[in-house]
Amino acid sequence: MSTQENILKVRLDAPAHGGHCVGRHEGRVVFVRHGIPGELVSVAVRDDGEKARFWRGDVVEVHEPAESRVTHFWPQADALAAAARGVLPVGGAEFGHIALEAQREIKSQIFIEQMQRLSGLDAAELGFTGVRAPAGESEDALGWRTRTAFAVDSKGRLAMSPFRSNELIPVQEMPLAHPQINELKLWELPLAGISRIEVAAGSGENPGALVLFIEDGTIAGAAGRAAKRLPEGTSAAALTQVPGSLTDGRGALTRLRGRTWLAESVAGMDYRVTGEGFWQIHRLAPEALVARVMAQLEPGYGARIADLYAGAGLFSAPLAAAVGDDGMVLSIEGAPGTSKDALKNLREHKQAVIVQGRVEKVLGAQLRERNTTLDAIVLDPPRTGAGKQVVSAMGKSGAKKISYVSCDPASFARDSADLLRAGYRLDAVEVLDLYPHTHHMETVGLFVRH
Structure with a gap:
């Protein structure tokens, strides 16, 4: 965390693309995460060199909260809770402190600004009326990610990184992840020798889940030992880096249990998606x-x-x-x-x-x-x-x-x-x-x- 002299009190202005709000301090632009336009906040400033065109920072205290501010659903991603513990918040839920409708209004403002500035088009003239939730979205909009990735820290614990940081924060349940993913309890697996885990939940007939363990090469058979502890019916594969391999340039894919692909079903059509292959995540x-x-x-x-x-x-x-x-x-x-x-x-x-x-x-x-x-x-x-x-x-x-x-x-x-x-x-x-x-x-x- 930043020291006391790097804490600034600023009034937040318009939202900016990338999950920030714009703040200003003595004429300097500060891009601030975890705030809401209009709030008066204290910001722990980073990337604050004298020659920097702008600074970046995270909200660590809110003096005048917006009406749309809510309690973050995930303490480890909550900037205020993280600041109280002296750590950074994990990335991946940077709008979790904002009521959903307000989130969508902020995104609408960003879309309109980007279209006007970068294409010269007026979004309203194109019939744009605002960012909308897809039909069937849950009331809390949690549990939607059918694909997510985790790191493993030096102690073999499931972890995620803060924004623009190599620090690893241990995690357990990820509230945005599909329930099938959290039910795997990946944090209970023996993960020494694993550098990264990519996990997906399918949507086809008997979809199940697929866990891809990326080995770091320090412990032989690390992925196999972790896979044995997964719940029955879960597929698992290991990815070992091999130059010139055909698995999207990332390494050799080895089946550990079940299949190396997931079944997906969309509008009556069936698909298979292998290991690390791309698929829409919501x-x-x-x-x-x-x-x-x-x-x-x-x-x-x-x-x-x-x-x-x-x-x-x-x-x-x-x-x-x-x-x-x-x-x-x-x-x-x-x-x-x-x-x-x-x-x-x-x-x-x-x-x-x-x-x-x-x-x-x-x-x-x-x-x-x-x-x-x-x-x-x-x-x-x-x-x-x-x-x-x-x-x-x-x-x-x-x-x-x-x-x-x-x-x-x-x-x-x-x-x-x-x-x-x-x-x-x-x-x-x-x-x-x-x-x-x-x-x-x-x-x-x-x-x-x-």
Whole structure:
């Protein structure tokens, strides 16, 4: 924790992208976490060098609380409780001190500001009326994460890190995690020799859970010993770093018990997702996003559609079913292991073309090779967005519609500006609160060619 001379009293102003509020001290901007706009707070300042363009800090005391401030549901992520113990709060629930409706209002303000500043678009003119919870969300918005990761500290305890820190804080139950994950009681396992754990809960028939142990190489067989203590019916695998392996460049995947993949079911379609493969983490996200993408693109029989950053084929499968045997779905994914999952998930759809590679290199080459153009595109890029090269390739594809699924409003806004320059207009946009109690949000935008 910071020493006393690094504690500042500031009035918090507007929310900023990334989970902060803006504060000012003697003309210096301070990005403050764990506060609410309008509050008067004491902030423990970090990154506070004299030459720094701005400072960062965490709220350690609230002098004038906002009406929307509530007791944090997770003491280890509560900045005030952590400060009282002389430690940092763990990351992953930085909005847990804010009432849910107020969280969504703050996210709405951030989305509007990012769109205006980075794309020049007025979100209200596009029909944006605010960040909304997905249908079926629980009243407290807990237990939604079907995928989560933990570290292991030097004493072999399950742990998580604070924001922008390498410190490890021991944890037990993670309130945002799906109940299936907490029921595993990973904190009771012998974890010496494990550096990291990734765990997922499935949604298909007899879904169960899959635990991936990443070994640090110091203790032989560490993952196997931990796996034996898991509840009956839980699958487990070990990841050992091997240069040149085919598991998304991360290491060799070894089955320890059960399967190395999880069954997922979305809108009547079944998928398998192997080990560390990407899948939407909110329990309601896959179905909610598929419904919106299909409604935006309205794929007809015989249509030619590309699914970029396609993952295991969440969107590719329903699109392939819709375009039928005379259509084409070009499913492009960069990660080798996840692309293999797409091959299995789409094996019954001969009209699906699965290609592993970088989107900016593969999209144009595939269309030229097949001497064809596209009717539509769906893309769900990483947090950094698609970028100018991919936007350029989409613009040359012939696609009249683009359904863009984004987990970051800043990269969505930047790509929106590039798509406007490429001849598209943003016809509709919706933002879903698929990351409650965090600053993240999910945007689905429909771009239409002029």
